[in-house]
Amino acid sequence: MIKASHGANLALHRPTAQGPETYTDEESMNNPSFYLSNKAVDGSAISRYSQCTHTTNAPIMWWLVDLEDSCQIHSVALLNRDNFGYRLQNFTIDIFRKDPRLEPTFPENYGQICAHQVDPVGASQWVELDCNNGPVTGQFVRVVKHSFGPLTLCEVRVFGYSCSVKTRGTYRHVPNTKSLSESREAMGVFSTPMQCGLTLWHRLHLNAFHFNKNSGYCEGYSTESGSHSSANDQDWDCFIEISD
Template identity: 40%
Template sequence: MHYIHQGQCCNAGDGYFGWVCNTTNGCFCKQGQTCQKTLSPNCPGHCVDNPWGIGCVDEKHNLAFRKPTSQSSTEGGNSYPPSLAVDGNNSTDACATTNQENNSWWQVDLGGLYVIRSVAVIRPNNCQTISMYIGNDTTQQGNIQLMATCSFEQTVDPPVLARYVKFSKPGLASLQLCEVIIRGYTYPYNTAFGKTASQSSFIRHNNVNWTAKYAIDGNTNANFGARGCSHTQNENNPWWKVDLNATYSIYSVTLVNRDGINGRHLKNIEINAVLPNNTFNHCASRVEHLPHGGTVELPCNSAPVVGQFVRISLTHNSPAPLTLCEVMVKGYKYQGK
């Protein structure tokens, strides 16, 4: 890890990140400001919420520390429980250990969605290759093969939005993990707030045009009468779209459904990130309707997906309205590679 202590943040507006817009080091910085890089547990001064990088709490903190864990079995009864791998003790004398069994596994629940940048593993001697899964489906086995080295750090590139990290060992074997250290950061900020939105149509009700802007006004009130929701006509394949004014790496989209019986229409949802050349990058789908008056975050299936626009549409077989009381898009300005 490079320790850089002071310098000029990139002069490109909120949302850009890195040391002079370098994605390897630094904080999320505010335009024209200087970030002081220290080893204190925060990014002082002039950084936006949820910074990462040298001196920033989310990058330094182990996301897995003392979080709930589970494993396929425990050797010696309860002598080597799964919690030993997230207790902050890097010693190889006390490790989470399964029985000798087929397809042994260990898993940590981070308790929420995090953007995961790297995973470090400490194991005892004579280590064999294991697999790792990072995602939101607890039934999955490892799909990332890790090196046989006992102590290593695996960079996750591009970073993944996930709640669970799982290790597995194929065949008849015991899985031992002495410590698991997960680096990353919390939610990106809402990039859609106050931007320009459009939709396939709108209704006029109580002398108000219920246009697309009401879904990104910061008002999460699910009561349609509170003037906080967008609303299209009854039509085939209605859509709503926000222009983020720049290309973003998008991790998730949160929707607030209207309350009451008319909340039944928000189902068969398709969410895409769209590039300026009209290339669609699929983010997420949902068949069942959102809870009436409920808020649901839909992580992008292959996060991050890249686009300047976020388009939400319904794929009903019959005409229906699209009503959105709030849309929140979590992401960061795209830096490319």
Template identity: 30%
Template sequence: MVSPCTPALNAVNIARQGTAEQSSPYLNFGGPNLAIDGKRSGIFSDWTCTHTSNDSPSWWRLNLKASYTISTVVVYNRLDCCDTRLTGAEVRVGDSPDVSKHVRCGTIEVTFPGSVHTICCNDLIGHYVSVVLPNQPQYLTLCEVEVYGEAVTPECKPGLNAINIARQGTAEQSSPYLDFGGPNLAIDGKRSGVFSDWTCTHTSNDSPSWWRLKLKASYDISTVVVYNRLDCCDTRLMGAEVRVGDSPDVSKHVKCGTIETTYPGSVHNICCNEMSGQYVSIVLPNQPQYLTLCEVEVYGEETTSPDSNGVAG
């Protein structure tokens, strides 16, 4: 029988562009990225299959690096032995790194040596795909996982020829970090996420840490795009709030959105829905933490005043 969600002939396996982790290692064998190496061999000695320890639960998690509507997940089982270990494995999709918070697409119920399982996810949306063996101590081995779906385009993604108004402004931050990472490095037009390229900001370990952009005038802000660090420390940006306001005091700015999931080099499109202000800020509230921004782009239109027709009020 052919699964109703069998991938199209020329469908792109988006798993290959992601990165994988698993609940534990098994000695020095079976690393998690072996499930997305494009090799479907079910022979463990071919070094193409993952392997966890005897966890409860055992899990494998794929970070797609963006949000996707997931149509299909295809799981390739082990051929040389131990095929029944995959019985009861759940394929899940979610936006949190925590696999227990993912939504289940389907369960692998019947296995045989070298079995291939096509799981319909019916366009569930998520940043992560996981395979989990719940409620039982068991080894989890995956000889390949393929994922098919379409990228979710943020509604507020800047237009093709939109002008980044941040480049016209000036920036400040809550504190310096030695002589490195000045605030204007976030608006220099360079998106490199490598700190040693001298293109990223860096505060001290403040509470709160903040970065503030002063625009040349008041703007209706549609979108703020934040580029995270690539070389290390990406989780420091977790919980950062993008805000807009007319006061230099960032505590008086109104929140547009929060960065909730990060990965090395992550890019975050925050919708501000035409919120008006002369300042845009990024704040790490309620926690001592370094704030590093490798680029901030701001898109919007200058606010039109009631007297813009030249008639005095």
């Protein structure tokens, strides 16, 4: 079951890769779109094998998505295929700030570990894994495993927030924080903090906003000389404009 409580799906339609190679058989020869790495980010939650990624069997099997921006990643959700479900077990989700494929030790090198799943995921079932030690900042998200057959993923959703919300400038993301500023002004309800940031464009007297991750409610406010009066609150994230 997907909670989807940590922002938007950052992986949708983003560039992907898998390895060591994409699996081929007679069916994929006749249907070149079968088993490709982008099947996991096409937005289709279908668990039939033809709609899923599929690597060859090897000592190290991996799938990777480039979020095309530095993001704060809270959780990753995976949809398993409809048969041979036992294969999706004992895998790791790690996150990199730079493309790990450029490193000479790839794919043996590990990024910052988000989560590890030991037990098999049920056939046609979702599993959502929160990053164990809190949100991880990075651009490249990888699923990697070493055994139990090829790596097959029918959909992957990466939940979090962009670290560079841009409207007038760049915003510094302060997670799990609520502003105590007396200058707060209601901005509305939005699906993502980025949408609220765009609304701030027209209110030049405001240079920051905070966003409720549960309701989508957003308030803009002004900081004084970059100062930030705030309180810890798991339901809120603050975004403060960085001056040039």
